Amino acid sequence: MAHRAGWLPEMPVPSLDLSTPSLTIDRRRAEFDDPAVEDRFIHHLLPQRNAQLKGSLLFAAAFYVLFGVTDLATLGDTNVAWFLVGLRVLVAGVALGGHYAITRRPGSVRVSIAAACALLVAALGVFMVVAWFQPEALPWNTMSQALILMAVYVNFPNRFMYSVAIGVGSSVVFGTMLAVQGFLKADDLLTLVLLLILANALGYIAAIRFNLAQRQQYRSAVLERQQADRDPLTGCYNRRVLHKGLLDAELARARRYGTALSVILCDIDHFKRINDTHGHTAGDLILADFAGMLMAMTRETVDRVVRYGGEEFLLVLPETDLAGAHALAERIRLAFACAISRVESGKAVSATASFGIATVPVMHTEPPVSAGKLIDAADAQLYAAKRGGRNAIRGGEVEPRVLRAGS
Numbered sequence: 001m002a003h004r005a006g007w008l009p010e011m012p013v014p015s016l017d018l019s020t021p022s023l024t025i026d027r028r029r030a031e032f033d034d035p036a037v038e039d040r041f042i043h044h045l046l047p048q049r050n051a052q053l054k055g056s057l058l059f060a061a062a063f064y065v066l067f068g069v070t071d072l073a074t075l076g077d078t079n080v081a082w083f084l085v086g087l088r089v090l091v092a093g094v095a096l097g098g099h100y101a102i103t104r105r106p107g108s109v110r111v112s113i114a115a116a117c118a119l120l121v122a123a124l125g126v127f128m129v130v131a132w133f134q135p136e137a138l139p140w141n142t143m144s145q146a147l148i149l150m151a152v153y154v155n156f157p158n159r160f161m162y163s164v165a166i167g168v169g170s171s172v173v174f175g176t177m178l179a180v181q182g183f184l185k186a187d188d189l190l191t192l193v194l195l196l197i198l199a200n201a202l203g204y205i206a207a208i209r210f211n212l213a214q215r216q217q218y219r220s221a222v223l224e225r226q227q228a229d230r231d232p233l234t235g236c237y238n239r240r241v242l243h244k245g246l247l248d249a250e251l252a253r254a255r256r257y258g259t260a261l262s263v264i265l266c267d268i269d270h271f272k273r274i275n276d277t278h279g280h281t282a283g284d285l286i287l288a289d290f291a292g293m294l295m296a297m298t299r300e301t302v303d304r305v306v307r308y309g310g311e312e313f314l315l316v317l318p319e320t321d322l323a324g325a326h327a328l329a330e331r332i333r334l335a336f337a338c339a340i341s342r343v344e345s346g347k348a349v350s351a352t353a354s355f356g357i358a359t360v361p362v363m364h365t366e367p368p369v370s371a372g373k374l375i376d377a378a379d380a381q382l383y384a385a386k387r388g389g390r391n392a393i394r395g396g397e398v399e400p401r402v403l404r405a406g407s
């Protein structure tokens with residue numbers, strides 16, 4: 001296998017690193033480290049989460065009112081019983097209010113989380129009051145509390161940390177109530193407290209596994225998408241991104257903000273001869289080295305390097321006028337001409353490249369221009385550079401009306 005030689009002069013060659021640090025997951029919080037990624041993830045899942053949450057809210061409203069029957073059965077037709085039924089109706093109101101708020105603002109993560117938290121806090125608070133007034137039913141109510149904890153951890157989509165806080169907090173209050181009421185023998189009390197701890201532990205494990213699995217799945221989908229847009233040999237974008245409208249989007253942005261935009265089409269000179277002389281593997285190595293240089297010398301998050309054809313690359317340079325594009329092309333031309341790649345046989349191979357630039361000047365008042373025509377204009381300049389002897393740069397500004405889409 002050919003090994004990559006260092007550049008002459010030394011050039012940082014970025015590898016295709018798909019384990020983007022921003023996609024790392026904080027396993028304790030069960031969230032992405034990067035708040036922006038977490039935000040995108042939550043918004044991506046929001047319709048699904050809201051559908052689940054709305055179902056759980058309706059279920060909670062019906063369930064709470066229905067169980068008012070048990071208050072009447074246990075306490076009879078008393079004021080306390082009706083007070084508890086009233087509290088249950090209040091919880092149903094909170095649930096229905098949450099349901100209404102989510103329906104009104106389906107795109108709001110805050111509303112969704114607030115609806116889940118409000119219902120859980122209200123439901124657990126009322127449950128404590130109900131349990132307080134029915135001390136003889138404490139063992140049954142402890143089991144109910146354990147079941148409600150499952151809903152807290154699993155059924156109500158929420159921030160993992162909030163689920164844990166609500167689950168543990170309510171269990172501490174409930175455990176304290178068991179102890180304070182003093183109805184239970186010490187061994188029964190211990191059993192019920194252990195039951196609550198077990199319910200929390202199981203809920204915690206289920207919730208953290210679920211939250212992590214969802215994020216891992218999302219990360220795999222993002223990485224897969226990134227990979228599908230990349231050329232495996234060079235790590236540059238492939239033509240798919242152009243078909244997906246990369247250049248059209250940049251042209252539209254340049255038009256909106258009234259900025260210039262340049263594209264450079266560059267092509268390694270006599271590449272066929274390199275392949276024929278040193279072999280295809282050596283050709284691949286030089287291609288990868290050239291692409292690495294293009295990526296290293298352009299702005300990482302602004303410019304785009306696309307493998308346009310076999311040994312042909314397209315640079316998309318937003319907010320770049322002709323002089324800026326020419327200066328960049330000259331830096332790349334010189335660096336590549338001076339660099340060597342050490343191929344498998346140990347030989348040092350060097351090559352040159354030619355560059356064609358097409359610049360659309362500031363164009364906010366002009367009609368939209370065609371991405372294809374802009375690339376054609378750069379191709380014509382590249383052809384002129386090749387005809388002019390190669391290892392050269394040609395370029396020019398193009399009138400937006402010449403590039404007008406559909407003309």
Ligand SMILES: Nc1nc2c(ncn2[C@@H]2O[C@H](COP(=O)(O)OP(=O)(O)OP(=O)(O)O)[C@@H](O)[C@H]2O)c(=O)[nH]1
Nearest residue numbers: 267268269270271272273275280283284310311386
């Ligand atoms: N090693 C390698 N060669 C490739 C790859 N893709 C295309 N090629 C070769 O690149 C060569 C391009 O040759 P030409 O189009 O004749 O261009 P050229 O020899 O560079 O000549 P000029 O562009 O006119 O300077 C062809 O021989 C292709 O087979 C690739 O991925 N790896």
